[in-house]
Amino acid sequence: MATPVVVDSIRKAIAVGAPIYNAGDPGGCMNTYVHTALELVEKGAASEGERAALQDAVRRALEAGSKDEGAWIMRRSFDSILSGAVAAREAAARVAASVGPGGEFEVLNFEMGLPVAPRWRILDDVIMGGMSQSDGLTYDDAERAAVFSGRVTTDGGGGFASLRSDDWSGFTSLMAARGVRMMVQGDGRQYKLNAKTDGDYDGVQYQYDFTPPAGAWTQVELPFSGFKPTFRGRLVANRPPLQGQQIRQLGLMVSKFTSDGGVINNFRNGGFRLGIRYLRGFV
Known part of the structure; x- marks a missing residue:
């Protein structure tokens, strides 16, 4: 400010x-x-x-x-x-200068528990008649990680389960970043990290597909240049590339569709589980 x-x-x-x-x-x-x-x-x-x-x-x-x-x-x-936009840009510039090219800085850390902010809400396919169900963002003490889990199914015409953060000022730090890195443990499924550039419930969101190996903690790197603009499972044409300074909400999704609108060949109905220890911006 x-x-x-x-x-x-x-x-x-x-x-x-x-x-x-x-x-x-x-x-x-x-x-x-x-x-x-x-x-x-x-x-x-x-x-x-x-x-x-x-x-x-x-x-x-x-x-x-x-x-x-x-x-x-x-x-x-x-x-x-x-x-406060100018002050935010100054703070982001200080972050970038402190870590240097290729360095990273913390945005979300779940290793000590679930932070008070941002808050996360469930957005499953039940809104369109589907029967998938996520459990919200929970915490696993043994793994020292947040967990996105539940059951995803195409029954009822759906095929996705997701979480989305609220419109959180803490994402302002991503103004300094070229993308994000996450420490995750998967189950062999493909997941998406979603980013919204407004505070609205509906509308265009940018998505990045990633498939972490099952049962092993690994860091995935998702450059903003690789995020694809989508609306309800379909690519949106003539949208500029995602930039960190635009991000206001982040989300996680498991779906039968890829971010470019294709269908995942080995998609299966059933349980899913993704562990997340941290999300960091990289410069």
Whole structure:
């Protein structure tokens, strides 16, 4: 989050500039915002990332094709700072610098139990008439791991069981990552890691298939460039590649379908079990 001085200055500028804009004077609004931004930069009240964001916004606003466009460039920059997005980018940059290329940092650790956040909810095929059933995210003391387990079946026309996290701010750290690594123990089945770029229940999600060996703990590496955009089991065309900074929800799934919409040849009805000790971002 931005410092109190920066937050107070920006809010005061918006309180003055917004009515000026609404009164039909976008130029006056833009000038108010530009003056505040330059003042914050010159006084050194803003962080390095905030100064860079404000200077860039001022440059683009002054070069904009209209005063209206310039006012909105400044306002979006202010909103980004107030929302904490700039601070999050700075934190992610510090993480990336601390671990170096190829290094990794912790996002979720289940070895000491289930963290309080994020929370996980069950999303099985019962929503479409299926009969699969997952047990939620449980904990195995002996294995020191979280467990995604249950029964998956195509009976009733379904064929998938899944979990999804809530919209969690802790995933912001993935802004610094090129992908994730997980320490998992499988059962021979193919699983998916799902990523959503919004907080909605339904909609497009990005998926990555992985098949860890049965009965052995192994680390799987899932680069964001390999995630595929899907909607209800089908590929979605013309979607940009997944980036860590977009991720707001993560999920696990076992399904009769691959992430590109194909059918898994050796899919079988019955129990499933995936152990997870940690999820880390890698740079």
